[in-house]
Amino acid sequence: DGGITQSPKYLFRKEGQNVTLSCEQNLNHDAMYWYRQDPGQGLRLIYYSQIVNDFQKGDIAEGYSVSREKKESFPLTVTSAQKNPTAFYLCASSDSLAADTQYFGPGTRLTVL
Amino acid sequence: GNSVTQMEGPVTLSEEAFLTINCTYTATGYPSLFWYVQYPGEGLQLLLKATKADDKGSNKGFEATYRKETTSFHLEKGSVQVSDSAVYFCALSPSYSGAGSYQLTFGKGTKLSVIP
Numbered sequence A: 001d002g003g004i005t006q007s008p009k010y011l012f013r014k015e016g017q018n019v020t021l022s023c024e025q026n027l028n029h030d031a032m033y034w035y036r037q038d039p040g041q042g043l044r045l046i047y048y049s050q051i052v053n054d055f056q057k058g059d060i061a062e063g064y065s066v067s068r069e070k071k072e073s074f075p076l077t078v079t080s081a082q083k084n085p086t087a088f089y090l091c092a093s094s095d096s097l098a099a100d101t102q103y104f105g106p107g108t109r110l111t112v113l
Numbered sequence B: 001g002n003s004v005t006q007m008e009g010p011v012t013l014s015e016e017a018f019l020t021i022n023c024t025y026t027a028t029g030y031p032s033l034f035w036y037v038q039y040p041g042e043g044l045q046l047l048l049k050a051t052k053a054d055d056k057g058s059n060k061g062f063e064a065t066y067r068k069e070t071t072s073f074h075l076e077k078g079s080v081q082v083s084d085s086a087v088y089f090c091a092l093s094p095s096y097s098g099a100g101s102y103q104l105t106f107g108k109g110t111k112l113s114v115i116p
Helices: none
Strands: A004-007 A010-013 A019-025 A031-037 A043-051 A054-057 A064-066 A076-078 A087-094 A108-112 B003-006 B011-014 B019-021 B023-026 B032-038 B044-050 B056-059 B062-065 B075-077 B086-093 B110-115
Touching (some): A004 A087, A010 A019, A019 A031, A019 A108, A043 A064, B003 B086, B011 B019, B019 B110, B023 B032, B023 B086, B032 B062, B044 B062
Parallel strands (some): A010 A108, B011 B110
Antiparallel strands (some): A019 A076, A043 A054, A064 A076, A087 A108, B003 B023, B019 B075, B032 B044, B056 B062, B062 B075, B086 B110
């Protein structure tokens, strides 16, 4: 089955630690995205990538970093510089940056202790 | 800039009731419009979409019509089930030249609870 996988489903981190969230897709999509979701809020774009070895900041990139070394993988690192990292993180992909439909993974809930 | 406004929830309905979730948008030109659904603890799933004025998107008994004159894309279902309990997000994607999916704009979501 084609789709997007995110791991882990739940993640706990101590303050001051970096943590990396995994996102893998087997849809052969060129574009990938990371969103943050907070309770009662819509989704906010953190980073996006339209092709391997290329990525761009979204609306709330501060305190986050990404890499795109392979087409199918787009890991997100939440650094200690992110002041309020506790949230639900969603990865998505689309056929291209111009495509109007995105497909989402199941999400990772990050909690900072 | 672009924006999406949804009716605030939570919305609680009895099984087999009629559902309407209002969504209005602000955007230039003719954006594509979407409804996504998020079941508890899961990611978003595309429910339906419409790409031009007067188009009707439909899926799983849900419908929404793209109304350019009222800039609206209200979600409706004639008879809800307990399994429809979820958070529903309205979203738009601009369609002008050079626009991309990275400019997808979401509403804040409306939580629906259906009771037996």
